[in-house]
Amino acid sequence: MFSVSVRNLRDLGLSDIRLSQLDELVSRLLPTSGPEEPPTVASPWRTSHVSGDSFFHNKHGELKSDPNFVSRGFKTLRKPRRMESELNLEATNQLAFFFFLSQGLLQREKGPEAQSLDQLLTQKNLPDNQQEAFKTGFTEGFMRSQAYTQRTQDSLRRTRVILLVLLLLGIYGLSRTPFLSVRFRTTSGLDSAVDPVQMKNVTFDHVKGVEEAKNELQEVVEFLKNPQKFTVLGGKLPKGILLVGPPGTGKTLLARAVAGEADVPFYYASGSEFDEMFVGVGASRIRNLFKEAKANAPCVIFIDELDSVGGKRIESPMHPYSRQTINQLLAEMDGFKPNEGVIVVGATNFAEALDNALVRPGRFDMQVTVPRPDVKGRTEILNWYLSKIKVDTAVEAEIIARGTVGFSGAELENLVNQAALKAAVDEKEMVTMKDLEFAKDKILMGPERRSVEIDKKNKTITAYHESGHAIVAYFTKDAMPINKATIMPRGPTLGHVSMLPENDRWSETRAQLLAQMDVSMGGRVAEELIFGDDNITTGASSDFDGATKIAKMMVTRFGMSDKLGVMTYGDVTKQSPETQAAIEREVRVLLKDSYERAKNLLKTYSKEHKTLADALLQYETLDAKEIKLVR
Ligand SMILES: Nc1ncnc2c1ncn2[C@@H]1O[C@H](COP(=O)(O)OP(=O)(O)OP(=O)(O)O)[C@@H](O)[C@H]1O
């Protein structure tokens, strides 16, 4: 039976769930039957096709768009070649589920401001024939998804085909032309590229933790607001802006915000769309896109995944016509003047991957870096997404932020959503710190392996091993503060102790590095002291990996060894045999000393060690406060 209702999710304010996070809910939701009335909303994928975004109602009943939906979930589905291989059962499940969810949110619980499909389409300014296409597409999609739920496991394959066909129909605009089979290949995706969206509701306020990028883009916004004025004043603006940064850091969002701030149309295209099997298709799509955009200037053209069309190494049998496409893009960019008010924003993960011709002056000649957020940025992003759901007052975003070094904005958003899902599954009233920690661990380490029965002996060893780490951390001055200790198996590990740096550390002192090594040693030392030499386990191997890595770096890179001095040693295997031997000796000494320090500590605090291990055996997981109490 299903324990999560749409109601449940709604109560938590969780209306914008990411496609990728639906797996766990799908199976629960599918067995119910959908509402009987005909649908009043456009199906998400139809919308994503036409407008480049999809939408939901948030808790205020506002229509909310979700760029992720198209940029991530549907990126792959849009390509006919990939579709067959990638539209697996899971994706199909999610799709069907999604129909229901949007149904549930928009119809079953229609708030006073809920918009009907008609209103929606009007708002999107679509021509009549497209509106019709929309409605047909959705009604059909809805019916299919309803039928889907009634099927049994063995006929799922058939449904898959139906949904696949449906997707193809929807996405490639069958409803607009009776002769799909003829048009399909040559015009696929073409229309999706030339329908702009008005981004009024996305502003810089929605993009957190990337202040510098926003500042740099502010000028572009001014320009778009008033291109004429700008050229009169002699301002010189780039035609193309390259947003460079790791996946999920908000590049797409920033581009949308530029359009939103300036209140100009936004044309979305993904580089992979242009990458076609057939001659001339990519190039003609580019041509259409620019033609349309120029007619509607000032505006923003956004090309996601620019490297997939403009990459250096793209010329291969897999991408036979990419050269043509790049040339078309270059020609288009050369073909308009800066004061025409078209700004082309490209996004890529690596600027180096791009064809040199693309980054020449007059093309993508402005680069804006969009980095992973630092601890302050992460806190802002978490707070922003937490503000959209119901959270316990005890929730402190900063603590989570400190434990998520390296997370992108999208990953943090995912974390919050995962936590909310967990809370919904547990039928809680609000999202608590525990849910957030759970989500964080889940993302970091894979799902809990609760079902694995660990026998008592192993559990005891693990408890002492983990408390060994914790006690050493606790009593070593320069160690990072402990955040949590657990003997709950997760991913490949039986337990772990997690620690939080107070800030993102840019550099570490010798004492901090040594402390980190000591903490790593704590696990094995504990096993040895409590269970004896013969009973030590293999569980410490990754601890040793970590400690050895630190010791090696101290000796070969950080100039922290007296014997080897302040020289760096690059590739150690290329050093003379004597030097290699000297390095190895030094590393050994560091490791041995560290082991001894940990041993002394654990001997001194053997009482505390035992108490903590017992508490872990009893409670399995202890947070920082609880560990302090145990002591
Ligand atoms: N800095 C941020 N502030 C707020 N939300 C963010 C931020 N970064 C990412 N997100 C969230 O993650 C989603 C995905 O980010 P977006 O698509 O903009 O990333 P991207 O850098 O374009 O990624 P990719 O390179 O994979 O296309 C956004 O729609 C937003 O919901």
Ligand SMILES: [Zn+2]
């Ligand atoms: Zn360990």
